[in-house]
Amino acid sequence: DAGITQSPRHKVTETGTPVTLRCHQTENHRYMYWYRQDPGHGLRLIHYSYGVKDTDKGEVSDGYSVSRSKTEDFLLTLESATSSQTSVYFCAIKGGGKSYNEQFFGPGTRLTVL
Amino acid sequence: TQLLEQSPQFLSIQEGENLTVYCNSSSVFSSLQWYRQEPGEGPVLLVTVVTGGEVKKLKRLTFQFGDARKDSSLHITAAQPGDTGLYLCAGGYNAGNMLTFGGGTRLMVKP
Numbered sequence: 450d451a452g453i454t455q456s457p458r459h460k461v462t463e464t465g466t467p468v469t470l471r472c473h474q475t476e477n478h479r480y481m482y483w484y485r486q487d488p489g490h491g492l493r494l495i496h497y498s499y500g501v502k503d504t505d506k507g508e509v510s511d512g513y514s515v516s517r518s519k520t521e522d523f524l525l526t527l528e529s530a531t532s533s534q535t536s537v538y539f540c541a542i543k544g545g546g547k548s549y550n551e552q553f554f555g556p557g558t559r560l561t562v563l
Numbered sequence: 564t565q566l567l568e569q570s571p572q573f574l575s576i577q578e579g580e581n582l583t584v585y586c587n588s589s590s591v592f593s594s595l596q597w598y599r600q601e602p603g604e605g606p607v608l609l610v611t612v613v614t615g616g617e618v619k620k621l622k623r624l625t626f627q628f629g630d631a632r633k634d635s636s637l638h639i640t641a642a643q644p645g646d647t648g649l650y651l652c653a654g655g656y657n658a659g660n661m662l663t664f665g666g667g668t669r670l671m672v673k674p
Contacts, residue, residue, distance in 0.1 A: 492664040550594045550655030552654050554605030
């Protein structure tokens, strides 16, 4: 158990509304990631963070922003949700030490945009 | 952009059969992970391989990293219904801080 929680676990919202998803970790890991998972696409990286206030874009960052004001929390915001952002969102952390890129995942947030 | 192709995408077999899942790329990776995911949950790490030609075994699961570190395979012997799930491979790059994922193989093992 990597001590990762995500909230909310499920959310239904309407097109055009802002949405914020939260990822919380308890083990002081430096690297945190946000992915989305869609059928046929596996996991695709949205944004990642390599420290407090240090973030960078991933493969599918358009329409998303992130913030990391403290080590334990990494927030993903959809400024104006669209139906194409209906997906399952996973947060992950990179293991410490000689972890060889290993990432550990939270339980996911299922987001539906109507 | 590193790309990983997994095959097959879907696999439905009877309990007791053997199977192999493949993960291929034209890129070289510093490491290769295999994850298993069940419905409604996040992916769970099964194994990491880092050396070309490396073979690791986890009970009935055998993982191999290609000699050139561009491909990998997962072999399951005598599959059981509990092996049912989505299997994902992921290649490490960018000084070890990033992963690129394959599209996944959805396995169903029927009793």
